[in-house]
Amino acid sequence: MFIKFLGFCWSKHTSSSQRQYPTVIEELCYQFSLADIKKSTKNFDEDQLIGTGDMCIVYKGSLQHNGVTEDTVVIGRIHGSAEKELKQFKNEIELLCQLRHPNLITLLGFCDHKDEKILVYEYIPNGSLHDRLYCSDVKKEPLTWKQRLKICIGAARGLHFLHTGVKRTIFHRDVTPYKILLGSNMVAKLADFRLSLTGPHYASKPKPKTISKDGF
Numbered sequence: 001m002f003i004k005f006l007g008f009c010w011s012k013h014t015s016s017s018q019r020q021y022p023t024v025i026e027e028l029c030y031q032f033s034l035a036d037i038k039k040s041t042k043n044f045d046e047d048q049l050i051g052t053g054d055m056c057i058v059y060k061g062s063l064q065h066n067g068v069t070e071d072t073v074v075i076g077r078i079h080g081s082a083e084k085e086l087k088q089f090k091n092e093i094e095l096l097c098q099l100r101h102p103n104l105i106t107l108l109g110f111c112d113h114k115d116e117k118i119l120v121y122e123y124i125p126n127g128s129l130h131d132r133l134y135c136s137d138v139k140k141e142p143l144t145w146k147q148r149l150k151i152c153i154g155a156a157r158g159l160h161f162l163h164t165g166v167k168r169t170i171f172h173r174d175v176t177p178y179k180i181l182l183g184s185n186m187v188a189k190l191a192d193f194r195l196s197l198t199g200p201h202y203a204s205k206p207k208p209k210t211i212s213k214d215g216f
Contacts, residue, residue: 029097030109036063037111037118041075050074055088055194056119063108063120073108074124078117088194089117095170095193103158105181105191121191125184130177147186154188155180162190169199 040061041048051058056076063073078089089110096107111118126132129151132143143151155175162170172179174195181189 026112029093029107032063032109032111032118032120034111034113034116034118037061037075037116037120040073044077055079055085060123072123074121076119076121078119081115081117086117089119091196092119092192092194095196095198099162099166099170101158101161101165102187103154103161103189105189124181124189124191126182126186128178129180129182129188132182133177143186150186151180151182151188155190158188158190171197171199173197 038044040063041059044057044059048059048061049057050060053076056078059075059077061073061075078085093107093110096105100106105124106122108120108122110120127135132140159172159175162172170193172190172193172195174192175190179190179192181191183189
């Protein structure tokens with residue numbers, strides 16, 4: 001199973017008004033220590049590995065967040081430190097840490113320690129839509145048409161929220177079966193916002209488009 005990728009700003013010792021954050025992402029999103037990440041993944045043990053992608057190596061772990069222990073989380077360890085990877089790492093955090101919607105992946109936090117760039121997400125139990133459509137695992141039953149319709153509607157709701165539910169329109173730009181993850185009860189969640197772009201602010205929310213009797 002391959003999974004591609006909440007964070008609230010708080011400090012155990014100082015308030016946000018007392019602390020000067022060096023970067024926007026540290027102000028917006030919770031930052032885990034590298035020690036916590038290593039402990040969670042048993043020092044990036046291969047037994048904790050659940051997948052790899054073009055941007056990161058993905059591990060399963062358990063971390064404490066806002067005083068609550070998340071039994072299972074997804075930890076994406078970025079490989080590569082070129083300007084492109086760092087820009088995408090920052091973009092993923094800046095966008096996702098401000099978004100909350102049932103049909104979007106939840107970012108729990110990140111770790112930025114020297115050359116280690118790590119993203120922490122909620123665990124998605126049913127993998128990606130691509131996994132379920134093309135998986136050769138005979139133990140997994142094929143998706144029913146009712147499930148497929150539910151997944152399509154969920155993905156559409158996620159995109160609609162990005163386009164009309166926030167102050168700036170967000171263009172995902174890379175929606176594929178790999179980027180549609182399936183949560184409990186096959187709820188679709190859009191993931192991977194590293195290539196996404198934001199549009200300009202608008203004074204008032206745009207009116208949702210209505211569908212005519214002809215379906216257009």
